[in-house]
Amino acid sequence: MDECEQDRIFSEAIARFGPALGRMARGYEADPDLRRDLEQDVQVALWQSLARFDGRCALSTWVWRVAHNRATSHMLAHRRRNAAGWTSLDEIELADDAPSPFEAAESDQAMALILAIVDRLDPPDRQILLLYLEGVAGSEIADVTGVSPVVVAAKIHRFKARLTRRFAHEGDIA
């Protein structure tokens, strides 16, 4: 791929996925200054990687892979600060009296609750959850993350069940 084409695809990717990449960065880094560094690193990594993009997978799959891999490297590099609290989705328990995001949907607590869960997840589960929150289809999440679609579906199901227990009881979400 010549550099003009690389530049064109990069610009297209940033235009299409820029806001989503910003939210992804927030899902990996809470500190604003470090998050800005991560966002810039992701853009550089994406431009570099596109020199080898051959269209055998969707551009979105490529972008998500590069972005999450660079974010995972960022996570590992700052592990001393954060790792003690990492866990898998299976091990996260919400307090019974914690509001669901839907109950708190009209307050600033809603996003904080989701971020509090995201910030506790180890990289494999965090990747799946962030892609789900971006509305990426399960089959593409499987392509990006390298786990089976069955596992992706089960993880998402479990995540939704944990977050929306009481909401689900009322039959508003399945």
Next chain:
Amino acid sequence: MTAPDDPLARLWQSGEASLAPLPLEEVKRRAATFGDVVARRNRREYGAAAFVVIVFALYAVFLPGTLLKTGSVLVIAGALFVGWQLARRTSRPNPEAEAADVRAFYRSRLVAEEHMLARVGGWYIAPMLPGLLVFLAGTATPARFGPIAATLVVAVPALLIFAGIWWLNHRAAARLRDQIARLDAPTSFEGEN
């Protein structure tokens, strides 16, 4: 899988986070100097190695006695070896690997770090140990105790410190092995749906 009207996704996407795009020329400039990122990340370690080299070079020149001079030279050699190993072993951004699926990429990072930590005795402790022991023997010799007793008095704390470094790194490597095993294990979700 995630419907456009999924309330969780809608809530997430309504957040204020946004990406500040870098100008393309800036992206290219940073891409051209990406090795600098690694150098910056390791600056503290390299700075410590440089400090050791400078201090022990001065010792080698100005301190009296064969043991002190020999120990200083061995410490310098050990610090240079450790610095080289650090540069060689530190994982650096690899644009090719970053296009792999994220599970494979994450696993490869964990494996590389586990190897580095589990082998810390060989590439970090062993190269520094001979020089420090010889140097400490040199400092102990003029003491009022016998040279062997004095050497033990000054060497034991140093050995304990190295043992602590070895233990902490092996404990961290064991944690990484647990994470790798968890990645490799068949998940309990298989067959649930």
